[in-house]
Amino acid sequence: MRNAFADEILKLALADERIVVLSGDIGNRLFDKFKEAMPTRFYNCGVAEANMISLASGLASSGLRPLCYTITPFVTTRCLEQIKLDVCYHEMPVTIVGTGSGLSYSALGSTHHSFEDLAIMRSLPGMNVLAPADAPELRSALRWAFAQSQPAYLRIGKKGEPILTQESSFMAGRWQRLRSGSDVTLLACGTILGEVLATAELLAKKNIQATVWNCASVKPLDLEVLTNLGSAPVFAIEEHSVLGGFGSAVAECLSSQKHPPRLIRFGIPDEFLHDCGEQEEARSHCGIDAESLARRIAAEIA
Numbered sequence: 001m002r003n004a005f006a007d008e009i010l011k012l013a014l015a016d017e018r019i020v021v022l023s024g025d026i027g028n029r030l031f032d033k034f035k036e037a038m039p040t041r042f043y044n045c046g047v048a049e050a051n052m053i054s055l056a057s058g059l060a061s062s063g064l065r066p067l068c069y070t071i072t073p074f075v076t077t078r079c080l081e082q083i084k085l086d087v088c089y090h091e092m093p094v095t096i097v098g099t100g101s102g103l104s105y106s107a108l109g110s111t112h113h114s115f116e117d118l119a120i121m122r123s124l125p126g127m128n129v130l131a132p133a134d135a136p137e138l139r140s141a142l143r144w145a146f147a148q149s150q151p152a153y154l155r156i157g158k159k160g161e162p163i164l165t166q167e168s169s170f171m172a173g174r175w176q177r178l179r180s181g182s183d184v185t186l187l188a189c190g191t192i193l194g195e196v197l198a199t200a201e202l203l204a205k206k207n208i209q210a211t212v213w214n215c216a217s218v219k220p221l222d223l224e225v226l227t228n229l230g231s232a233p234v235f236a237i238e239e240h241s242v243l244g245g246f247g248s249a250v251a252e253c254l255s256s257q258k259h260p261p262r263l264i265r266f267g268i269p270d271e272f273l274h275d276c277g278e279q280e281e282a283r284s285h286c287g288i289d290a291e292s293l294a295r296r297i298a299a300e301i302a
Contacts, residue, residue, distance in 0.1 A: 001157045001191075002099055004135035006030045008142050009067060013038060018063065019146065022056055024049040024070030027099075053079045056094045057086035065093060065146060071105065072098030072114035072155065080120055087151045088124045095145045096121075097154045101131075101190065102239030104158040106273070106282035114155075115268045118189075119244025121153045122219045128152040128172060129219035131190035131246070134161045137216055140170035155218075157191040164193055165214060173220040181209030184297060185229055185261075189215045189238040189246035195283065196237050198290035199297065206298055218246050226253050233262045233301055239288060242267040264300055266293060 010033055013019040020041045021034060028044060035042045045052035049070060056066035068075055075098050076083070087094045098117060105112035122129045128150060132138040138156055145152035169176050175187075179200050188196035193214055200210040211232075213225060234254075236247035247265030254260035268286050275285065283289040287296060 001132075001135050001138050001161055002027070002030060002159055004138055005069075005097065005099070005142070005156060006034065008139040010034050010037065012142065012146055013041065016065065016146070018065040020059060020064050020066050022052050022066055022068045024052050024068070024074055026070045049074050050079045050082045053082035053094070053096075054086045057082075057090065057092045060087075060092040060094050061090070065095070067095040067097060069097045069099065071112060072101040072117055073112065076114065076117040076120055076153075083121075083127075083151075084124055088126050091126055092151060093149050094151050095142075095154065096152070097156060099156050100158045101155045102157075102192075103268075103273075103279045103282040103286075104191075106279045107276050109276055110272050110274075113273060115241040116244065117155060118218060118238070118240050118246055119248070122249060126150055127219065129155070130170070130172070130216055131155045131218050132170060132216050133188070133191055133193035133214055134164050136163060136167035137165040137170050137214075139167050141216065144170055144172055155190060161191050162194045164197065169214075170216055172217050173222055174217060175222040175225050176214040176216075177211065178214055179210060179212040181211045183209045183232060184301060185211045185213070185232050185234045187213050187215050187234065187236045187246075187250060189218060189236070189240070192237055192239045192288060195288065195290045195293065199293040202290060202294035203297060206294070208298060208301070215246065218249060221249060221253055223253065226250065227257065229261050231261055233264065235297055235300075236263065236265045237288065237293065238267045239283070240267050241270060243270055266296065
C-alpha cells in the first residue's frame with residue numbers, strides 16, 4: 001500500500017499545484033520521485049509530528065492542500081490536540097495518512113501498534129475516516145479525500161496486502177458487497193478484509209454461507225446497508241481495539257433501530273500486546289486470523 005500511496009500522491013500533485021506533502025521523518029526514499037519532480041512541495045518535519053499537523057493547518061489556511069504522512073500512532077495519538085483544534089475546529093482540508101495501522105508493525109511493540117486511532121479520529125467533528133483494504137482502494141480513497149473541502153484520515157497498511165477491490169470502488173458512505181450468503185453477515189473494516197474473505201470460504205465448508213461487506217468508509221458509515229441488514233447475525237471485524245472503533249460505530253447505529261440484528265464485534269482485546277511477533281502471529285493471538293474467526297463465528301451461531 002505504501003508504494004501505491006506514493007505513486008498516487010505524485011499523480012495527484014502533478015495535476016494540482018496546491019498539494020504539498022509533509023512527512024514525520026519517515027518515507028524519505030518513498031518520496032524520491034515526488035521530491036525530484038516538486039522539491040519545494042515536500043517537507044520533512046522530523047520527529048515533531050504535532051508541529052507537522054499545525055504547519056499543515058497553516059498551509060491549508062493559505063489555500064494549499066497538505067497531506068501529512070507517518071506511522072499511524074505518531075500521526076494520531078501523538079497529535080490529537082493539534083488535529084482537534086488546528087485542523088477540525090477550523091475545518092481545514094488536511095489529509096492525514098497513518099501507515100502501518102493496526103498490527104502491521106507488530107514486531108516493533110506497543111509504541112508502533114495502533115489499536116485506538118479509529119476511536120480517536122471518528123470522535124472529532126468534521127473528520128472523515130477511511131480504512132481502505134488494499135492498494136487500488138487506497139488510490140480511489142485518496143482521490144476522494146482531495147476532492148473534498150474537509151479533513152480526512154486514511155488508515156492504511158504497510159505492504160503485501162492482497163488486491164481485493166477495483167480502483168474505482170471507494171465511495172464515502174458506501175460499502176461494497178463482495179460475497180452473498182444468507183446465514184451470517186461479515187462487515188470487514190480495512191486491511192483485515194483478506195482474512196474475512198478467507199473466513200467466509202472456511203465457513204462455506206461448514207455449510208455456513210456469509211455475506212461479506214468491505215467497509216472502507218468508517219465515517220460516514222453506510223446507513224443504507226446498516227438499515228437493511230436483515231435478521232442474520234452480524235459480525236463487525238477490525239484490526240483495532242474492540243472499544244470505540246468500527247464495531248462500536250456499527251453498534252451505535254444499530255442501537256437506534258427498532259429490531260436490529262444480533263451484533264458480535266471481533267477485534268483486538270482490551271489489552272496491550274506484550275509478545276512481539278509478525279502480523280500473522282499477532283492476528284492469530286488476537287483471534288482475528290481466518291481460522292480463528294471461522295471457529296469463533298461458527299461457535300456464536302451454533
